[in-house]
Amino acid sequence: MAEITTRPTVARPQVNFWQNKKFQDRAITIGATILCIIGVIIILFPVAWMLSTALKTRAEVARFPPTWIPADPQWINFRDALFSTENPFPTYFKNTMFYALMAMIGETLSCAFTAYGFARLRAPGKDVLFLLVLATMMLPWQVTLIPQYVMFVKLDRMHFLGLDWINSYAPLIVPKFFGSSYLIFMLRQFL
Numbered sequence: 207m208a209e210i211t212t213r214p215t216v217a218r219p220q221v222n223f224w225q226n227k228k229f230q231d232r233a234i235t236i237g238a239t240i241l242c243i244i245g246v247i248i249i250l251f252p253v254a255w256m257l258s259t260a261l262k263t264r265a266e267v268a269r270f271p272p273t274w275i276p277a278d279p280q281w282i283n284f285r286d287a288l289f290s291t292e293n294p295f296p297t298y299f300k301n302t303m304f305y306a307l308m309a310m311i312g313e314t315l316s317c318a319f320t321a322y323g324f325a326r327l328r329a330p331g332k333d334v335l336f337l338l339v340l341a342t343m344m345l346p347w348q349v350t351l352i353p354q355y356v357m358f359v360k361l362d363r364m365h366f367l368g369l370d371w372i373n374s375y376a377p378l379i380v381p382k383f384f385g386s387s388y389l390i391f392m393l394r395q396f397l
Contacts, residue, residue, distance in 0.1 A: 260284065305378055312382030313389055320385050321393030336394070342387045354381075 259267055261279040288295045323329075324336050354377075362371035369376045 260287075305375060308375070308379045309382045312379060313386055316383050316385040317389040317393050321390045321397055324390070325394045325397035339387045339390055343391075 258274055258276065260283055261281070262273075262276040263278070263280055266273065266276055287293065320339075324332060324339075358371040358377045361369075369380075371377055
């Protein structure tokens with residue numbers, strides 16, 4: 207006759223509720239979600255306050271304690287801000303977009319070519335040149351502000367490249383076509 211054998215029962219160790227992996231994962235997820243929601247509220251608070259203030263009258267803005275919801279929303283404030291004659295918003299917007307687009311094109315072209323050269327090409331002294339580029343990050347822009355202005359005044363007097371270097375976009379845009387050490391560094395690391 208066949209003998210029936212039974213396996214001995216192995217006592218499983220009791221897992222504490224707090225040591226349960228599923229519970230720990232769920233607790234971490236809930237904690238991270240709550241932390242993100244708190245961060246979003248903190249970040250969006252100024253935006254909500256700005257929108258609330260934009261819909262108030264001048265008297266409501268000056269009132270203390272401030273109120274969140276305006277008594278009578280002033281939607282005309284947006285029309286006045288966008289289309290007033292004393293603040294030509296469309297002109298400001300056009301100037302900003304022109305400068306931003308030109309600066310973006312200049313930085314992207316110059317930094318991409320330079321970073322590619324540092325990352326992929328072999329040349330003697332390449333690492334020394336890259337260290338010199340990185341060294342320029344140590345100079346704060348406040349140190350170079352006045353010498354840069356003096357240089358642009360001299361370029362304007364010389365009519366260099368036929369550009370007006372003072373009271374024009376040229377000093378804002380032309381230097382962007384010579385690269386930024388930080389962006390060159392970041393693109394080199396990427397490439």
